[in-house]
Amino acid sequence: MGLAPAHPSFAEATKVWAKISLLSFGGPAGQIALMHRYLVEEGR
Numbered sequence: 001m002g003l004a005p006a007h008p009s010f011a012e013a014t015k016v017w018a019k020i021s022l023l024s025f026g027g028p029a030g031q032i033a034l035m036h037r038y039l040v041e042e043g044r
Contacts, residue, residue: 008016016038024031 020034024034
């Protein structure tokens with residue numbers, strides 16, 4: 001088995017959530033799409 005990914009720092013997590021909140025238009029559906037892109041596809 002491989003190593004578990006490192007947990008992001010609080011500052012890194014805050015930066016990502018702030019970016020998502022500033023860029024999200026369209027309510028929850030838009031936020032979910034942005035979260036998926038940033039957190040799953042880009043692996044942040």
